[in-house]
Amino acid sequence: MKDDKHMSCEHTKGKLTEWLNNNLERNAQMEINRHLAECLSCQEEFAADKQIWDGMGKIRIPEPRGAMRANFYTMLDEFKETEKAAARFSFQSMMESIRDSIPAQWTVPQWTLQVGFSLLLVGLGWVIGSRTNRSTPNVAAYQQQIEALAAQVQDMKSSMMLSLLENPSATERLRAVGYTSEIAQADDRVLEALFTTLNNDPNVNVRLVTLEALTQYAGEASVREGLVKSLALQDSPMVQVAMADVMVKLQEKRSVKALKSLLKKEDLNDLVKVKIEQTIKDLS
Template structure:
């Protein structure tokens, strides 16, 4: 073998990619050729010295930025689905007035009466008595909540969905409504109603009752879709108290592998 042939194999020698036979050929050659030996020695020395440069860990912001970007990308993908028009949504709330139980018709009549009273109050230009207006407003809110709670208790899944939708528009939900929503999340037989309940509870997450309920419910849910929705909720609100329940969920043997991965990613995000 010529010096040229041997030198061409130097790069393979450096990364340890030579066969036993090639290695022996090289050793024989450099034993007899001082020039090749010197060159290989200096190449090896530099190659080894390159190892003194340590691997540097990036700042944690890199990870945060990546997950934010991934989340945004996922949301953008989700937004491509058609959205329900606002007007359509409002129509669906009022559908019980025409088709539902007389109790709903009465409730809605009262609701409209209060709305009418407030509107009339403003139109006639009455001044003063702000306490009365706020009382009326509260009563409207409370009517809405009562209606939502009663809808959540209906045998028809679509009625219950309406109940969830109505509760979303409540400004200050009372504990009764939150309990009803949590109960729906835990016991409702219909997965769509349960998913809607998760979304509704997301809006009220700053209520202590919701935080507790969410952490507890994770272990009782069996549907991967609901589990993923709950993990999303917990991660989005950075609910540290739910970390234990997430860890327990990951340990569950029957857990769907995708949900497991999702829960693990969620844990990492909360930990950041």
């Protein structure tokens, strides 16, 4: 009788994926439901797998972002149009734009703002002085000055993001990762901090958002290599599934070896195993 029950459990688990997808015939569905009603062990396993399955459907697969400087040049074009229409340089408008670019809910040290805005004032003074002292402004030089000013703002944003990633609050770390959408070109410090978060953060949601953020920079070979290496470090089924999706989206064939190694883990979730096997087929 015990052997019959074991056979029934194995048969039931073999139909798990079809059961979750509602692809079973009615008789087979009823047979599994009857077994689940009698077997507490299968009930618990099916409930856990269904939770992961439902979560997989909610994962947003990030698209690699191109033209990372587009937002900045859009702002620059708008600024040039304003210059044509205005008779003088609008200091107040520029300061309000910079102030609004920093989320209001973030608290940063007063000295950080003082130093940052001091740099901006110096930059603006340089721009105004150049325009005042030259009867025929050099457009190329003026654009370089604006780009230098924007680079200073980008550096301030990067510094704030790095600081918030060390916050003990998962909510604050989520905000920090989300701030990468405003960092057009991530330097080595930012990328290293993001990979540290992806590989070590105790919160699964923070890791998922970090994965999406890193995918924005997947045009860089070092980022793609880091994502492949990260596969072996993930223990959450949700993150493992999300990373498999990213590998397919990026068509990162170098990940096949790492995915095969992941399949050898004894405690690998059954649904994750099915997902990874399909991912390997898609990349092969």
